Amino acid sequence: MPLWDWGYALEKLPDLLRALVTTIEITLLASVLAVVLGLLIAVVRQARIPLVDRVLWAFVEFIRSTPLLVQIFFLYFVLPQFGIALSAFVVGVLALGVHYATYMSEVYRAGIDAVPPGQWEAATALSLPRGRTWTGVILPQAIPRVLPALGNYVISMFKEVPLLLPIGVIEVVNQARELGTQSFRFVEMYTIAGILFLLLSYPASILVRRLEGRLANI
Amino acid sequence: MDNLPRIVEVLLEGLPETVIAAVGGIALTIVLSFVAGLALLSRSRVVRGVTRVYVEAFRGTSEVVQLFWLYFVLPILVGIQLVPLFAGVLVLGLNHGAYGAEIVRGAVQSVPRAQYEGAIALNLSPAQRMRRVILPQAVVEMLPPLNNLFIQLLKSTAILSLITVPEVTRQGREVLVPNFGPDIVLIFAAMLVIYLVLAVLITVAMRLAERVAAAKVGRRPSEEARLGATLGAGAT
Amino acid sequence: MTQRAWSRRDFLRHSAVAGAVVVGAPALLSACTTTGSSGSGGTLDAAKSAGTIKVGIANEAPYGFTDPSGRVTGESVEVGRAVLKALGINDIQATTVDFGGLIPALNARQFDMVTAGMFINPQRCANAAFSSPDYTAPTAFLVPTGNPKGVRSFADVVSKKLRLAVLTGAVEQGYAQKSGVPDGQIQVVDTQNTLLQAVTAGRVDAAALTNISLNDLAKKNPGAGIEVTPGFFPVIDGKETIPAGAFVFRKGDDALVNAFNTELKRLHDSGEWLRLAQPFGFTQDNVPKPELTTERLCAGG
Numbered sequence: 005m006p007l008w009d010w011g012y013a014l015e016k017l018p019d020l021l022r023a024l025v026t027t028i029e030i031t032l033l034a035s036v037l038a039v040v041l042g043l044l045i046a047v048v049r050q051a052r053i054p055l056v057d058r059v060l061w062a063f064v065e066f067i068r069s070t071p072l073l074v075q076i077f078f079l080y081f082v083l084p085q086f087g088i089a090l091s092a093f094v095v096g097v098l099a100l101g102v103h104y105a106t107y108m109s110e111v112y113r114a115g116i117d118a119v120p121p122g123q124w125e126a127a128t129a130l131s132l133p134r135g136r137t138w139t140g141v142i143l144p145q146a147i148p149r150v151l152p153a154l155g156n157y158v159i160s161m162f163k164e165v166p167l168l169l170p171i172g173v174i175e176v177v178n179q180a181r182e183l184g185t186q187s188f189r190f191v192e193m194y195t196i197a198g199i200l201f202l203l204l205s206y207p208a209s210i211l212v213r214r215l216e217g218r219l220a221n222i
Numbered sequence: 223m224d225n226l227p228r229i230v231e232v233l234l235e236g237l238p239e240t241v242i243a244a245v246g247g248i249a250l251t252i253v254l255s256f257v258a259g260l261a262l263l264s265r266s267r268v269v270r271g272v273t274r275v276y277v278e279a280f281r282g283t284s285e286v287v288q289l290f291w292l293y294f295v296l297p298i299l300v301g302i303q304l305v306p307l308f309a310g311v312l313v314l315g316l317n318h319g320a321y322g323a324e325i326v327r328g329a330v331q332s333v334p335r336a337q338y339e340g341a342i343a344l345n346l347s348p349a350q351r352m353r354r355v356i357l358p359q360a361v362v363e364m365l366p367p368l369n370n371l372f373i374q375l376l377k378s379t380a381i382l383s384l385i386t387v388p389e390v391t392r393q394g395r396e397v398l399v400p401n402f403g404p405d406i407v408l409i410f411a412a413m414l415v416i417y418l419v420l421a422v423l424i425t426v427a428m429r430l431a432e433r434v435a436a437a438k439v440g441r442r443p444s445e446e447a448r449l450g451a452t453l454g455a456g457a458t
Numbered sequence: 459m460t461q462r463a464w465s466r467r468d469f470l471r472h473s474a475v476a477g478a479v480v481v482g483a484p485a486l487l488s489a490c491t492t493t494g495s496s497g498s499g500g501t502l503d504a505a506k507s508a509g510t511i512k513v514g515i516a517n518e519a520p521y522g523f524t525d526p527s528g529r530v531t532g533e534s535v536e537v538g539r540a541v542l543k544a545l546g547i548n549d550i551q552a553t554t555v556d557f558g559g560l561i562p563a564l565n566a567r568q569f570d571m572v573t574a575g576m577f578i579n580p581q582r583c584a585n586a587a588f589s590s591p592d593y594t595a596p597t598a599f600l601v602p603t604g605n606p607k608g609v610r611s612f613a614d615v616v617s618k619k620l621r622l623a624v625l626t627g628a629v630e631q632g633y634a635q636k637s638g639v640p641d642g643q644i645q646v647v648d649t650q651n652t653l654l655q656a657v658t659a660g661r662v663d664a665a666a667l668t669n670i671s672l673n674d675l676a677k678k679n680p681g682a683g684i685e686v687t688p689g690f691f692p693v694i695d696g697k698e699t700i701p702a703g704a705f706v707f708r709k710g711d712d713a714l715v716n717a718f719n720t721e722l723k724r725l726h727d728s729g730e731w732l733r734l735a736q737p738f739g740f741t742q743d744n745v746p747k748p749e750l751t752t753e754r755l756c757a758g759g
Contacts, residue, residue, distance in 0.1 A: 007299065069373060069421035070414045071380035074391055078410040081399070084659035085407055091661065166286035170384065170395075172647050177286050182646060185558035185627045188585045190294045198287045206282040232528070297566045306568075386555055386563075396517050396554055400651045401526040403679055 013192040016183050020193070023179035024200055030096055030175065031162040037101030038161070039154065042108030047138065049109070050116055067106040073167050075099050080171045096168040104161050111153045115146035152216035159208050163201060176200055225405050229398055229412055236393035237416070243310050243379040243389060244420070248372050250315025251322050255368075258319060259326025273323070280320035285378060289313045293385045310382040318375045325371065329364035330356060362435045369428035373421050380417070390416055501570050501707075502545070502714040510549035511542060512569035516557040518625075518650045520674040520738035521575030521703070524554065533670075533738040534573040537592065537725065538705060540734060544721040556648040558627025561586050564708060571714075572706035575668075577629050579701070583756035587709050590719045591702035591746040591755070593735070596689030597630060598669035600657050600676070603683050609664045610687055612637035620663040623647055623656040629701060630666040633692045650675065658682050670739050677739075702746045702755055 049060050067075065076099040083090060090098070119142050127137040166177040174182075180193035261273040280288065292313050297303040304312070333356050341351040383392035390413060398409045505511040515522030515535065522532040530552040539550060552573075555563045560572050564586060578588045599609045607620055615622050616638045623645045624631040634644055645662050647653050653665045654675055665672075669689035676686050691698045705722075707715050725731045732742065 066414070066418060069377075070417045071377040071391065073377075073380040073383070074394075074410060074413050074417065077391075077395070078414070081655060082407050082410060084655070089659040089661060163284040166284045167381070169286065170648060170652075172645055172652070177284065177290065181290070181558070182626065184294075184562075186581075188561065188581075190290075190562065191298055194287065194291045194295050198283045198291055201283045201287060202279065206278060209282065235528075294562065294566070303566050303568065386553060386568075395649070397524050397528065400517065400519070400523070400649075400678075403651070403654075404681070 008192060009189065012187070012189060013196060016193065017196065019183060020176060020179055020196055020200065023174050023176045024204075026093075026173070027162070027165045027175040028204075030093065030100065030165050030168070030173070031158065033097045034100035034104065034161055035158045037097065038104035038108050038157070041101065041105035043112055045105060045109035046112035046116060049113065064106040064109055067103055068110075072099065072103050072164060073170075075103060076167060076171060092168065092171045092173045095171060096165070096173050099168075100161055100164065104157055107157055108154060111150045111157070112146065115150035116142060118149060119145045148219055152212050152219065155212035155215065156209070159205050159212065162205060162208075223408070225402055226408060226412070229402060229405060229409055232397050233390050233393050233409075233412055233416060236388055236390040239307060239382075239387055239389035240376075240379050240420070243307060243314060243382055243387065244376045244424075246311035247314030247318065247375050247379070250311060251318040251371070251375060254315060254319025255322025255326045258323035259330065262323060262327045263330060277320045277323050280317050285313065285317050285381060286384065288317055289381060289385055306382070306385050306387045309385065310379070310387050314375055314378055314382075318371055318378070321374075322368065322371055325364050325367045326360070329360040332363050333359045358435070358439050362432070362439050362441065365428060365432045365435060369425060369432075372424050372428065376420055376424060377417065501711045502717060505542075505547045505570065505714075506545070509547060510551060511547050511571065512551045512553065513538065514555055514560050514563055514569040514572045514574065515552050516560055516574045516650075517554045518557065518574060518671060519678065520670060522552070522573050524552075532573070532575075533735045533740055534575045534592070534703070534705070536734045536738075537722075537731060538571070538573040540725055540730065541718055541721040544724070545717055556627070557625050558648070560627070561706065564706060567708075570707070570711075571718075574706075575703040576706055577701040577703050578752060578755035579629060579632075580756055580758045582706070583752075585709070587707045587711065587715050588752050588756070589705040589707070589715060590722055590752055591750050592704045592722065593740060593744045594700055594702045594746045594750065595668040595670045595744055596691050597633065597666060598672050598689045599687040600653065600665040600667065600672045600684055601663070601687060602657065602660075603685050605685065605687060607663050611690065612639060612666075612692060615639050615643070615664065619643065621645060621661070623653050623662040623665040625650065625653060625667060628667065633694060633699070634666060636694045637692065654679060654682065654684070657684055670744070673739055700750065702750050704752065 045060055045064065049057055051057075076095065079090075079099050080092065080095045083095070123141055123145065124137070127141050132140070165173075165175050168175055169178040169181070172178070176197045177194075180190075180197040184190035184193040258273050258277060261269050262277070264270050264273075289310065293304065293306065293309045337355055337359065338351070341355045346355065379389055380391040382389055383395060386392070388396075394409050394413045399406060402409060513522075513535070515530065515532070517523045518532075520532050521534040522530070525531055530550075535550070535552070542548075542550065550573075551569075553563070553569050555568070557574065560574055560576065561582060563569065564572055572586075575593070576582065576588075578591065582588070601607065601609055607614075607618055609615060609618075609620060612634055614620070615634065621643050622634055622639060624634060624647075626646050626648045631644065631646060635641070645656060647656060650667070650671065653667065656662045657665050669686060672686040676682075676684055691700050693699070705718065707718070725734075726745070732740070732745070735744070
């Protein structure tokens with residue numbers, strides 16, 4: 005049996021690319037969830053409401069310190085026990101989104117904390133309402149600085165989508181595995197899957213690094 | 223609830239594998255981080271280039287793909303089948319070593335230029351300079367981000383369940399779920415708690431290491447390092 | 459104070475070597491097994507002298523699975539144990555892999571035989587060697603109690619546009635596809651338990667597997683609100699497909715396969731097979747007819 009069969013590899017490439025599209029879809033949807041939810045958590049924690057802050061801290065630490073894979077299983081198998089049966093795709097987006105929201109909330113907090121206290125005081129002196137303070141003064145200063153970190157997390161998320169394999173989401177690695185199982189040829193499938201990841205994430209990380217360079221001058 | 227003792231018992235049967243994978247992975251990560259991190263600062267273009275390829279290749283592809291490739295494809299190519307646990311440790315080390323290399327490189331580069339110049343002025347050989355002046359200061363800077371990296375590695379040991387390593391996650395999925403179906407909430411909750419405890423242990427150990435390293439050098443990690451720990455935890 | 463300056467390259471080389479030796483050498487020695495061939499008599503002789511053999515299972519009840527007490531058992535495992543004992547191999551070490559990964563892992567020498575009740579088909583025969591047929595079992599569907607969608611055959615799945623779950627690498631996926639079920643309606647899962655979960659959570663309308671597996675699943679989960687439809691042999695391409703399950707070995711391990719077949723036949727003829735398989739839900743009906751041979755099944759007959 006030849007080590008690499010180009011005919012087989014090219015024949016199955018469209019299937020793998022289709023699965024790659026699914027992977028990208030999940031990444032984008034989960035990113036939106038993570039970016040928005042993370043910001044929400046960071047803003048609420050900034051208010052330092054006693055009980056809420058404690059609960060959020062515990063939640064963030066718990067999610068950050070435990071494996072994403074187990075969290076995925078938890079959502080997939082446990083939610084139906086409470087009557088909520090979501091498709092594997094939705095469970096995947098939720099699990100990834102919430103998991104990375106906790107990382108991003110920490111990043112947002114670092115950015116917010118880096119805004120000089122004088123800004124907060126000036127906003128108070130000018131009698132700006134809370135909402136306006138956030139949208140007009142704090143966030144425009146906090147967010148640009150942490151954009152590279154957020155970008156890196158999105159790339160990380162993209163690379164963790166294969167963790168959805170055990171719950172049946174047809175993303176790239178799962179598709180590679182299925183095709184390999186049916187034909188008993190794995191070399192082409194897994195190698196192409198790896199290359200596809202590299203082709204997307206390497207340029208993305210270069211872009212993020214360039215962004216980081218630009219922002220360092222702010 | 224009354225199945226809880228049995229559930230925890232079965233899960234803990236997977237603990238040795240999880241711990242071996244984590245410790246082995248961390249050890250390999252430390253070695254690779256230093257070797258590659260310092261190689262990235264080498265004067266030789268070739269050394270830098272080769273290391274850069276390693277770092278980008280492992281940071282740019284998914285850990286699951288790396289694991290499957292090493293475990294399913296490599297045997298076909300070179301005729302050697304790796305024991306699942308060893309394949310897991312290898313991938314954990316190679317993958318996190320690539321991230322660690324950047325952390326080490328950043329930390330070494332953050333040591334003030336004056337320290338280098340002082341060492342040269344005092345006639346220290348390059349090895350002595352590295353070992354007694356630069357690295358001790360760099361280590362203090364790199365401990366917070368390494369803490370995050372090691373916890374990330376611990377979490378990644380769960381992925382080893384996909385290549386039949388009988389660690390905690392696999393024990394839960396393969397042994398417990400089919401036999402204790404109704405207790406499924408308890409099973410996964412117990413799993414999460416076990417990982418949480420292990421993560422806390424790692425953090426405690428790293429905080430201790432931080433204190434020891436800082437005492438040797440006479441200062442604590444800079445603000446940038448603490449910030450870098452948070453920001454750099456994902457990728458960088 | 460001055461010495462030959464250690465350039466960075468020296469430092470790297472030394473630390474790399476030291477690190478590699480410390481970490482690599484002892485680990486490497488314990489970590490590898492070669493995949494090179496060791497001759498056709500090799501596996502049987504090695505197992506006999508070691509007194510133990512490595513087997514692969516897919517945690518699929520009741521063929522090969524881990525019971526609540528942690529013991530590896532099942533029809534395939536117990537029959538396998540009996541045959542191996544007759545060959546002088548008294549102990550087995552089981553590794554659990556997902557069903558679709560059994561043959562690849564076998565060929566990668568993770569274990570030396572598969573005791574998972576795997577069906578013989580031409581594609582698998584091209585990649586592994588099967589023993590003589592061990593049992594036959596009809597296909598059935600796992601559905602919610604009362605069979606609300608009225609699923610009895612693959613044709614029903616197609617005509618009623620139902621979602622179906624199948625096990626990765628198992629024949630039911632092929633049956634479904636050949637019967638005209640579109641890929642979009644087929645959900646492939648990697649464990650038997652996930653199959654159950656898919657039906658109970660309503661993610662699919664039915665799941666297809668052998669009726670023995672599904673009956674066992676239903677028996678183990680009495681409160682799950684599921685039932686098993688009557689078993690049938692699917693008609694594919696106009697021909698009734700009667701599958702047979704067997705034990706799987708690497709191609710080239712002829713000595714082992716032949717010795718195994720001899721003892722397996724003895725077990726079947728003496729009635730001992732039925733005694734071993736009955737606790738797992740097998741009956742006289744599951745004994746393969748004599749005209750069902752490995753050669754015929756490998757050829758697609």
